[in-house]
Amino acid sequence: MPIRSATARWEGNLTEGSGTIKTGKGGLQGSYSFKSRFEEGEGTNPEELIAAAHSGCFSMAFSKGLADAGFTPTSVDTVAKVHLDKTDAGVGVSRIELETVGVVPNIDDATFQKLAEAAKENCPISRLLSPGATISLTARLA
Incomplete structure (x- = not known):
């Protein structure tokens, strides 16, 4: 069976920083932040x-x-x-x-x-x- 992967990059501190998430083959990609994860901000999580x-x-x-x-x-x-x-x-x-x-x-x-x-x-x-x-x-x- 194949091994699947994804990557994430975070820049900055927890509440003011931001990041990107990308699946291994690039089918899904999105930005994320403290607000998109713990509030109702734009982006994924x-x-x-x-x-x-x-x-x-x-x-x-x-x-x-x-x-x-x-x-x-x-x-x-x-x-x-x-x-x-x-x-x-x-x-x-x-x-x-x-x-x-x-x-x-x-x-x-x-x-x-x-x-x-x-x-x-x-x-x-x-x-x-x-x-x-x-x-x-x-x-x-x-």
Whole structure:
């Protein structure tokens, strides 16, 4: 399996500095700052990148699970909401909310929910993040 990489460069102190983040092959690139991470400033932040990774991984895992069960999806759209919270232990990702909508012909809701939950439990990014963050899932057939 390939090894994936990304780079980040930060210049200046924490609150006044700024940086750039770039994926290894250059598909994603963005600037980030204290304001984009801890307030509502312009730019991206590491938590958005985690959300992108999780929603992408989940959508692929769910699509595979559906197809393996005999239900080829037309589409799977997923939003991941990563919560960065401040606690007594410090700042950390406490929870992630996955919200997915699938267009899947000929599937009943119970089967759809079961396969969605299996994808949540088994996608590689969920497995990576679940020891430290609570992951919830809302799945809806369109």
